[in-house]
Amino acid sequence: MGTRTVIPFGPQHPVLPEPVHLDLVMEDEKIVEAIPSLGYVHRGLEKLAAKKDFNDMVFVSERICGICSFIHSMAYSTAIENIMKVEVPERAQYLRVMWAEMSRVHSHLLWLGLAADALGYESLFMHSWRVREKVLDVIEETSGGRVIFGTCKIGGVRRDVDAATLDKTLKMFDDIEVECQEIVHVFAGDPSVHKRVAGVGILSKDDAYALGAVGPVLRASGVTWDARKLGYAAYGKLEWEPVVETGCDVPARVLVRAKEIFQSIGLIRQAIKKMPKGPVEVRVTGNPNGETIMRVEQPRGELVYHIQANGTKNLARFRVRTPTFANIPPLVKMLPGCELADVPIIVLSIDPCISCTER
Amino acid sequence: MSDEQSIELVERSQVSAKAAEFKAGGWRLVQISSVPTLGGQEITYSFDKAYRLQSVRTTVPNADPVLPTITGAYFAAFTYENELQDLVGLKVLGLPLDFKGNFYRKAMNAPLTSSNPDGKAG
Numbered sequence: 001m002g003t004r005t006v007i008p009f010g011p012q013h014p015v016l017p018e019p020v021h022l023d024l025v026m027e028d029e030k031i032v033e034a035i036p037s038l039g040y041v042h043r044g045l046e047k048l049a050a051k052k053d054f055n056d057m058v059f060v061s062e063r064i065c066g067i068c069s070f071i072h073s074m075a076y077s078t079a080i081e082n083i084m085k086v087e088v089p090e091r092a093q094y095l096r097v098m099w100a101e102m103s104r105v106h107s108h109l110l111w112l113g114l115a116a117d118a119l120g121y122e123s124l125f126m127h128s129w130r131v132r133e134k135v136l137d138v139i140e141e142t143s144g145g146r147v148i149f150g151t152c153k154i155g156g157v158r159r160d161v162d163a164a165t166l167d168k169t170l171k172m173f174d175d176i177e178v179e180c181q182e183i184v185h186v187f188a189g190d191p192s193v194h195k196r197v198a199g200v201g202i203l204s205k206d207d208a209y210a211l212g213a214v215g216p217v218l219r220a221s222g223v224t225w226d227a228r229k230l231g232y233a234a235y236g237k238l239e240w241e242p243v244v245e246t247g248c249d250v251p252a253r254v255l256v257r258a259k260e261i262f263q264s265i266g267l268i269r270q271a272i273k274k275m276p277k278g279p280v281e282v283r284v285t286g287n288p289n290g291e292t293i294m295r296v297e298q299p300r301g302e303l304v305y306h307i308q309a310n311g312t313k314n315l316a317r318f319r320v321r322t323p324t325f326a327n328i329p330p331l332v333k334m335l336p337g338c339e340l341a342d343v344p345i346i347v348l349s350i351d352p353c354i355s356c357t358e359r
Numbered sequence: 360m361s362d363e364q365s366i367e368l369v370e371r372s373q374v375s376a377k378a379a380e381f382k383a384g385g386w387r388l389v390q391i392s393s394v395p396t397l398g399g400q401e402i403t404y405s406f407d408k409a410y411r412l413q414s415v416r417t418t419v420p421n422a423d424p425v426l427p428t429i430t431g432a433y434f435a436a437f438t439y440e441n442e443l444q445d446l447v448g449l450k451v452l453g454l455p456l457d458f459k460g461n462f463y464r465k466a467m468n469a470p471l472t473s474s475n476p477d478g479k480a481g
Contacts, residue, residue, distance in 0.1 A: 039463030212435040306392045321390040329435035
């Protein structure tokens, strides 16, 4: 056994846009143990539920994350609707799918850009983010916001989208799809990328399941599980299958996210084409009384909202378990045995969202 | 496919054995959460198998705020259990990776307990 050294990784590091810390126990250049540390920017948002009206908590939940903001508000609204047994209009359910999948496309493009940057492909990074801007343009056109959509509410959605804008959305995604194919072609086919990351950050199928991995990290290890299959919003009425890869390494996680971009574009097309006419919200009165554990699929994986309501305007408990929180034990498993130089891309491969985790 | 859910109430002393049962049955740990009650905390452990969610709930009184770990069955529970120690003020016995209340940097201890209704640092 060689001499052991502890190297701190984070909380500030070029691949980490947000603060998280790892103590890396090293033997020469090899990692033998990784100890995570969180909580540098914990906001205590769960505590706000005790003071804010449950209707206002839609806005709080949307601000948990700047990438999957809409999905947070949809998860929370659906949880309250389940407790109050609110029947949400069908058109609103399809609009929710459309906006949730737009969030997934721009989140995965953001991640592909960060991955390209970490691998030294600066122009690919800028290309990915340039295409992502086009997705944000569509989001702005349909919702009025680029980061915070502000469209979800308990009982449906706040705004409808007219037929002309939906047609324009379909056309814009035709162009975005072509540009995404060019980007994904580099990630999937470039021998330098493959040589750099093939076999790096291995997480076996058994470990992924046993350690509670979620999202693309779980599916890249060969486990077919996607919360959208629970059928919330209009997902149960659309045709699609989870994207699964069996490589168990960094390239497998890249491929899952890359293929999910096209899957999401397909879901947006289906949602727009199948969207019925009609109202987009129902009036909700009274206070919730009951409990539910709501699960939805964020770009990073399964998001859990545990809501307990007691018949007053304040919730008894507003608990959020984010996908990054669930993917920390799998990350701790991936790192031992790896070279120090591989740590940035392995950490990045779980697509860490510390903003979500520090809710 | 709908999100089928059920909650089973168990004694605190049974939590580790119950978790081992779920593990042996091929269930995935989804989350551990806490809800403050007048006399303590309700701790809920949720597991998934084939899109079915099953939860186990136990009660921890404020007078004796200790809980056994389930990391023997689910190693990944160390994050949730350290969170319980930091935010709820429980002592989880047998944690293999114990941050001793320092998993989160915070201005006050146990902000999510019923004895801290305002959640303000002292």
